[in-house]
Structure formats: C-alpha cells, structure tokens
Amino acid sequence: MLAAGMGSRYGGLKQLDGLGPNGETIMDYSIFDAIRGGFGKVVFVIRKDFEQDFRDKILSKYENHIPVELVFQSLDSLPAGFTCPADRVKPWGTNHAVLMGKEVINEPFAVINADDFYGRDSLPYWEKNYQQ
Template identity: 40%
Template sequence: MNTTTKKHALSLVVLAGGLGSRFGGNKQIAEISGLGCTIMELSIADAVAAGVTQVVLIINQAVRSEIEQTILPRLAANIDVVLIEQHTNLVPKQFEQLAQQREKPWGTGHALLCAKDVINNPAIVITADDYYGASSFKLLSEHFKHQGNWAMVGYPIIDTLSGEGGVNRGVCQVENNQLLRIVEYLNIQQQAGQIMGDNPAGVREGIAKDALGSMSFWGVTPSFFQYLEQGFTAFLQQYDTAVKMEYYLPDQIQRAISTKQQAVSIYRAQESWYGVTYKSEFVSVAATLYKLRH
C-alpha cells in the first residue's frame, strides 16, 4: 500500500465508515458471490479505468484488519491507497467533551473532512455500498478535464427505491444543468402509482417521477474542505450529541450553492444505480452485479 499524498490528476474518496445499522453488519466488506470482491472494489476498478490514481478509504476501526488483509491485496498495484479511520473524537478541541458522549460516527460530512490532509486535487466522492456504473466515473473525470467547479451525478429517484421498505434520498432541483438545491426526503416509497416521501417539515408529499436523486456521487476540489470545517464547527455548536444528529455532506454542498460561492454541475446517470440498505437486498443486488460484470 502506497500512502503518499502527491499531486494526482484525480482522486477517489470512498466513504466506508458507516456502521450499517439497518443492514445488520459491515456491508462495506460483504463479498459478491461469484465475483470474489466487494461493491467497493467494483467502484474502485471503474474509477481507476476513468483516470483515478489515488484512492482514499474512510473506514471504521472494526474493519481495518480485514480491509488490509483481504481487500487491499486485490486492488490495482499502480494506485496510491490511503486508509483513514473515522473516529468520533476527531473534532475541534473545544468540542472534545461532546465527542466523548458520541457513539455513532458524525456522518458523511465529517467522514469526508477526515480526508482533508491527503486530497490535493479534484476528487470523486462515493459511498462504499453503492454501485454507480462505470460511465458515472467517466462523466466526472471528463468534467474535471474541462471545468474547475464541483459536480455530481444524479440518478432517477424511481430507479433507486427499495421493495424492502422506505428509503431516504436527497431530491435534486435542477436548472440549466446546474444543481440549485437538494431537499432531503425520508421514507420514500411508491404508493398507489405515486412516489411519496416525508419532506423536511415531516409532511408526506408527492415527488416528481422524473426527479433526480443524489446517491452521494460527488466531484469536489480541495477548496471544499474549508466549507466542511466551517460547517462542522457550526454543527457542533448547534446540536447536542444526545439528539444523535448527523453532519450531512449534501448540506454543506447546499450551503456553498446558496451563498453563491460555488456552482455545481449535475449530470444525469447513464446507468442504473444499485445499493444495499437492508440485508435482505444484498443477495439480489449481488446477483445483478454478477450478471453485469460477466
């Protein structure tokens, strides 16, 4: 494993620090039957094919040994790989007391912030348990060859629902191929031919059938980390850990958009997204991915 932090044309940050509470275990390291690898490894291979030369894995301590022994030896030898553990005590000094009371990770915004010291160039940010399709990595790789602003790939909400229960999705509002806003809806399901979800006010309402969802496929530059740092401090000042609030990555993207400090280009996914929220979904998703890769 090479842990250098030299300048790269394009990096990949994989958020794999979640505990997978609904899944009932560490879904990030669950192998796909017949392929002998994890969903995360498929994404890494797709990213490398699109031009990524540095991979940063944000993990929890419980899976470090297995990742080092099993997954890292299977990765391409010509990429720089950095392992970073997301710990609840990685907070500004004045909030150390809060960190002692925290049990679960702080969320996706904090997870990415953990990579601040090793990202010196544009980076694609994904989650470990989602399969995005090779074309999505190519879209953002091409984006950064020509543009310097942030970007994302959005997936049709209707294609990201689960038959096992409601899902939470960030629904994108788009204008002229630019992201205007992401609205977080909870418990999204199809009901009587409509897509329904609970909006931020807790009101259940319809979601457009052609709406794009944020499946955490982002393209960012090093400047993003100052937003993450400022936002995390504000988050810790506002919330008590007893509330168990999470510091969400999309919220900080939104803050930059709202203050006119950053434009975010949005690209429509060319392939289907496959993800695992519930353990019962893993077998069917794994079987689909096996077919796609053969």
C-alpha cells in the first residue's frame, strides 16, 4: 500500500482522511477487498514524518487482524551508486516506493495506491493465479 504521498494539490494527507460513513479511508476499502481476495499481509510504504499519525489512525485498525509491515520511503534510500540532489524534497515516486518494501515482501504481491480505489473487480487475476 503506497501511502507516502505529500498531498500537495489536496492540501493535506488525503491517505489519512476518512470519507466513509464511519470514517473509512480510501485505503480501508482497498484493504478490505484485498483481504477478501486472499491477500495475507499488508505492507504500508509511508514517509517517516507522519509515522505517529499513521500508526494511530491506520495501523491500529489492522495490527490484530492481518500481519502488517511499515516501511519508509526516504530520499536517501537509494540503490548503490545513486545519490540524492541536495535540493530534492519531493518523494521519488512509485517505483522507488515499491523498492522500499524489498526487505519485507517475499511473496507474490500487488501494488495499491492509498488514494486510489480499484474495486473488488481488480482482484480476480490474483485470486485465480495466486490463492492457495
């Protein structure tokens, strides 16, 4: 679950804002569908600067229901031979965010953006080919 976005156009951390009738976030709906579809773990990729809010608002919902991992996307977490320009402040993007999970993802996986809702119909390929 890629949730490190800055929400600059939105004006805040939309991945933490509730929009459902009981304060559900967009990612809550995606996680619900993923669990129903057979996924057995959620890896959240976030930025360190909002870790506590994320733990309080999101992780606390899932920690006793499904295994969760929290990894951080930071500008200086780069493959060997790469360096971050001194003036860079914006996160690197999707590929870099997925790379942050390399130490904790050891099984087939799907990538979901925290601020996009794909719907249950996006999971049949997973169910058909990877469920055990």
